[in-house]
Amino acid sequence: MVRRALAALAFMALSATASAQQPTESLNDLPAAVVEEQITVSSDYRGSYVTVFGVNPDRRGRGDIVVVVRGPNEGAVIMRKRNFYGLWINGDPVEFAQAPSFFAVLSNRPLRQIANAQSIWQYQLDPAASAQLASAVPAGADPSAYRRALVRLRYRQGLYQSYDGRARPEADRGGLTMYQGGLFRAVVRLPANAPIAQYYADTYLFREGRLVSSQRIPVTISRIGVERRIHDLATNASWLYGIVTVLLALFAGWVAALLFRRT
Amino acid sequence: MIYLPIAEMPVNVLLVLLVSGGVGFVSGLVGVGGGFIMTPALIFLGVPAPVAVATGASQIAATSFSGIMTQTRRKTVDWRMGLLLSIGGIAGSGSGVWLFERLLRLGQLDLIISILYLVLLSSVGFLMLSESYSVIRGRTKSGVSILRRPARTVAHTLPFRIAFPRSGLYISIIPPLVLGFAIGALAAIMGIGGGFILIPAMIYLLRMPTHVVVGTSLFQVLVVSSLVVILQSAATQTVDLVLAALLMLGGVIGAQFGARVGAGLKNEHIRALLGVLLILASAKFLFDLVVPPEEQYVFGGGLW
Numbered sequence: 398m399v400r401r402a403l404a405a406l407a408f409m410a411l412s413a414t415a416s417a418q419q420p421t422e423s424l425n426d427l428p429a430a431v432v433e434e435q436i437t438v439s440s441d442y443r444g445s446y447v448t449v450f451g452v453n454p455d456r457r458g459r460g461d462i463v464v465v466v467r468g469p470n471e472g473a474v475i476m477r478k479r480n481f482y483g484l485w486i487n488g489d490p491v492e493f494a495q496a497p498s499f500f501a502v503l504s505n506r507p508l509r510q511i512a513n514a515q516s517i518w519q520y521q522l523d524p525a526a527s528a529q530l531a532s533a534v535p536a537g538a539d540p541s542a543y544r545r546a547l548v549r550l551r552y553r554q555g556l557y558q559s560y561d562g563r564a565r566p567e568a569d570r571g572g573l574t575m576y577q578g579g580l581f582r583a584v585v586r587l588p589a590n591a592p593i594a595q596y597y598a599d600t601y602l603f604r605e606g607r608l609v610s611s612q613r614i615p616v617t618i619s620r621i622g623v624e625r626r627i628h629d630l631a632t633n634a635s636w637l638y639g640i641v642t643v644l645l646a647l648f649a650g651w652v653a654a655l656l657f658r659r660t
Numbered sequence: 661m662i663y664l665p666i667a668e669m670p671v672n673v674l675l676v677l678l679v680s681g682g683v684g685f686v687s688g689l690v691g692v693g694g695g696f697i698m699t700p701a702l703i704f705l706g707v708p709a710p711v712a713v714a715t716g717a718s719q720i721a722a723t724s725f726s727g728i729m730t731q732t733r734r735k736t737v738d739w740r741m742g743l744l745l746s747i748g749g750i751a752g753s754g755s756g757v758w759l760f761e762r763l764l765r766l767g768q769l770d771l772i773i774s775i776l777y778l779v780l781l782s783s784v785g786f787l788m789l790s791e792s793y794s795v796i797r798g799r800t801k802s803g804v805s806i807l808r809r810p811a812r813t814v815a816h817t818l819p820f821r822i823a824f825p826r827s828g829l830y831i832s833i834i835p836p837l838v839l840g841f842a843i844g845a846l847a848a849i850m851g852i853g854g855g856f857i858l859i860p861a862m863i864y865l866l867r868m869p870t871h872v873v874v875g876t877s878l879f880q881v882l883v884v885s886s887l888v889v890i891l892q893s894a895a896t897q898t899v900d901l902v903l904a905a906l907l908m909l910g911g912v913i914g915a916q917f918g919a920r921v922g923a924g925l926k927n928e929h930i931r932a933l934l935g936v937l938l939i940l941a942s943a944k945f946l947f948d949l950v951v952p953p954e955e956q957y958v959f960g961g962g963l964w
Contacts, residue, residue: 440902442663443670476767476960478953485953486771487960546957589663589670624665627901631666631893639893642904643886646718649905650725653912657920 427610428452429600436618444589446571447616449598453579460604461504461511463522464573464583468499469594470527475543491543494531498592500524501558501585503573508561511603520601520608524548524557555588593618666900667711673906675705680719680910687723688918689930695720695852696781698907700941707903710764713851714892714899719907720853720885723915724878730919731875738826738872742879744833748840749884756848757891767960776850778945784856785938792928792935815866827868835866844884848891853881
């Protein structure tokens with residue numbers, strides 16, 4: 398029920414505030430930093446972690462902390478399975494012009510207790526808030542169902558994550574830990590299938606439902622070494638790359654035939 | 661574990677080597693490219709389907725090249741026939757890669773792949789099984805192998821007939837060209853070499869003698885799969901070099917062992933085994949197509 402209400406609100410809020418992602422007013426500073434601003438991908442890459450440290454400037458520790466780690470927005474298409482003479486086929490495509498390729502939101506208590514639905518959509522603290530429809534929804538289909546499906550599928554892939562402070566932060570799945578003196582630490586697990594791109598870690602301080610302060614820290618994930626060379630060759634000189642692969646194949650076949658002939 | 665730069669995921673090196681080695685073994689045993697097992701196996705390991713299809717082709721190229729060197733020494737390659745099949749295959753794989761890209765964008769690639777696998781695997785499987793069953797039964801009864809091959813087919817009546825000395829045939833060039841085209845198109849879309857369709861077609865449609873069929877089909881498979889790798893690299897950029905290297909390593913070693921074991925086995929037993937394998941695989945595709953999906957919505961229309 399609440400999700401549905403949120404989705405309905407989204408349509409009103411989206412058109413007006415999609416561009417206003419970052420608040421311009423900043424009453425207090427929110428000191429925050431990431432442990433690794435550069436994450437490198439080499440042949441032993443198995444995913445990584447984004448760790449954000451920060452301090453709530455309020456001495457009495459009032460206010461709520463929300464940390465969002467975002468990947469770049471990309472287009473996406475969601476299709477619905479239809480039964481066609483006994484076979485389940487993909488149909489009714491709905492295109493999203495923009496959807497976060499990665500989205501992790503962490504807060505010290507459930508997000509809806511921290512901010513109202515409008516703020517959640519305005520600052521895009523929910524992955525569905527950033528997803529913008531590009532094409533018309535097929536007749537009779539529910540647009541919010543497609544939006545929910547997009548979010549659900551990405552959650553299943555581990556590309557969308559949320560932590561609302563109710564469970565203990567775990568080493569492998571991450572979470573938000575509050576320490577004494579206003580210090581907090583947010584850990585986000587970046588799965589290996591998360592796109593290799595420019596990420597942003599955004600830290601928000603809410604007090605009594607209002608955004609007091611926020612900070613954006615860029616986190617870059619990039620390939621290095623052999624991984625980088627292979628990827629660059631595949632994208633920049635794709636014909637050459639294909640020919641190299643075939644030559645490698647022929648060489649492998651030739652070596653094998655030669656080796657096994659002798660023995 | 662090693663990270664794949666194009667598929668953008670880590671895989672277990674030993675697992676990939678084991679799978680590709682197993683597929684290579686079967687391919688060496690029967691003389692098929694093995695792509696029809698390799699591609700679904702890679703998808704099962706979590707490799708995105710387009711990457712699995714395109715990268716699988718490079719492993720097929722390696723395996724077929726290694727196989728063809730062995731076959732050339734045994735003089736079991738009909739080069740003239742292979743060339744005709746390849747010319748058809750080149751045109752076919754070009755069209756196939758184009759269609760692959762179109763279907764990918766429409767979000768219907770998975771469906772088409774499933775249906776094609778279902779139809780081809782089940783029909784070829786049943787054909788192989790029933791044929792080899794009757795041979796095995798015939799042999800135990802009378803001790804004589806009966807291959808019911810009619811003397812003349814459509815290949816003998818169409819125009820543009822030329823001689824194929826190594827196969828001992830005098831047939832039209834149209835059926836090999838059409839056959840090559842069809843296999844080439846299927847190879848590009850399904851990530852297969854096409855040997856498992858090509859071999860029965862050469863035996864039953866073109867009436868080629870069995871001893872030249874494996875070598876000649878390998879030649880066509882080599883040409884087509886090499887072309888598919890280059891075209892897919894250029895068109896969809898889904899060929900993963902690291903994954904390809906792993907598949908080749910496992911595939912060529914497996915194929916050599918398979919060829920050795922295959923030389924000492926009875927042909928119809930191998931074919932009966934492969935027939936059962938194909939029917940089992942097609943049952944899996946049928947199951948996925950008719951069972952109501954748990955998740956109604958899917959991603960579509962993109963590379964991933």
